[in-house]
Amino acid sequence: MELEDLNEDEDGLGQAGTKVLFGGNACAEKLDSLMVVVCEHLKSCAERGYLDKEFDILKAIFRASVLRVHRSKFCQFIMFYACSLDPKICGLEFAFFLTEIFLNKEEDPISRMSAVSYVGSYLSRARFISADTVLAILKKIVDWCDEYCVLQNRGTTANPNHQIFYGACQAVMYVLCFRLRSIMDYPNLKAQLFQLSFGFILNHRLEPLKVCLPSIVNEFLRQAKDAGLFAASMYSAAEDAIESDLSRAFGGINRLDTFFPFDPYLLKESDRYIRPNFEFWSMVKTTYSNDKDDDDDELLDLDAPEMNVGSLDDHVEIDINSDDDELEYSMNKMSITPHHSFYHGMAADGGDAGLSMPARIRPSASPPSRWAMSGSP
Incomplete structure (x- = not known):
């Protein structure tokens, strides 16, 4: 029995809370039913050997109609489920597809920010993505961040907000909160990880x-310190940065948006297609975890907000089309993200409103696949 299942039994919430959340909401129930229909169709395609053709269509639809959608909550899980049906082809293809969008300088800023948020959330949550694939994509993102810092030192970057850079840094740290332990478990992957220029990037001006x-930064630094990822001198500087007034203000005037599109799935009936392949934080084996009871208690504390979704009266009526609806409130209650919604400076640069979504840290522990990773996508 999974740790979070135990929590659901103890709190009397979990799926029951989700039922209250959506009970009586015709639109949410219809969406749930449609997700079941789509997932059954994809399952049938996979069984008949047609999934690759369907996946090409889905990818095009996702690129045109979902990637840039403000605070999309459920549609992206169609891609997640399709990838889980064929991890070695569709699963990898989606990961590198998102990475390509992020790395492409010809793409608009909002698409690049969304893509790096998607790939970070996807690598963290998808149990079917192996550690070597995670590291291969992290290397691409970290190398881009390294190059960006070098260009910044030369004064050759014109963007005063650096939001894509910050989004990439946050995605990398978020993934490593989930996957650092699983990467460290393999000596060859560990050696590659230690060659990445984290110190240069994170200590950059x-x-x-x-x-x-801050919650992501704190968890990342805690695991990185235990793993010996950086020189000891870096941690004191990092702690000073976290304690700064700018950090407390969550990015000051350049507040970084928090969009993690594969946060826990809330639709009741279609959840059965997602849950078996979804990595919850309570499943994580962190670098500082030694499988003792006291560490398990710590993980339980991290999971507790997911169960304590507020009083049931808070969720009686839901307008899922409202930006400030009760569903949004409940998801914020299930999140490590501060309750307020933060917006970045993209609107001025790219003409779009900022993306805002609740975030939550959770991890993964997949062994490396047999796929040989190639060069840049």
Whole structure:
């Protein structure tokens, strides 16, 4: 029995809370039913050997109609489920597809920010993505961040907000909160990880540790310190950055948005297609975890907000089309993200409103796949 299942039994919430959340809401129930229909169709395609053709269509639809959608909550899980049906082809293809969008300088800023948020959330939550695939994509993102810092030192970057850079840094730290232990478990992957220029990037004068979500930064640094990922001198500087007034203000005037599209899935009936392949934080084996009871208690504390979704009266009526609806409130209650919604400076640069979504940390422990990773996508 999974740890979170135990929590659901103890709190009397979990699925029951979800039922209250959506009970009597015709629109949410219809969406749930449609998700079941789509998932059954994809399952049938996989069984008949047609999934690759369907996946190409889905990918095009996702690129045109979902990627840039403000605070999308459920549609992206169609891609998640399709990838889970064929991890070695669709699963990898989706990961590198998102990475390509992020790395492409010709893409608009909002698409690039969304893509790096999607790939970070996807690598963290998808249990079917192996550690070597995670590391291969992290290397691409970290190398891009390294190059960006070098260009910034030369004064050759014109963007005063650096939001794509900060989004990439946050995505990397978020993934490593989930996957650092599973990467460290393999000596060859560990050696590759230690060659990445984390210290140079995180200590750069752009100060990403002051702009990224403090809860993610804290968890990342805790695991990184236990793993010996950085020189000891870096941690005191990092702690000073986290304690700064700018960090407390969550990025000051350049507040970094927190969009993690594969946060826990809330639709009741279609949840059965997602849950078996979804990594919850209570499943994580962190670098500081030694499988003792006291560490398990610590993980339970991290999971507790998911169960304590507020009083049931808070969720009687839901307008899922409202930006400030009760569903949004409940998801914020299930999140490590501060209750307020934060917006980045993209609107001025790209003409779009900022993306805002609740965030939550959870991890993964997949062994490396047999796929040989190639060069840049």
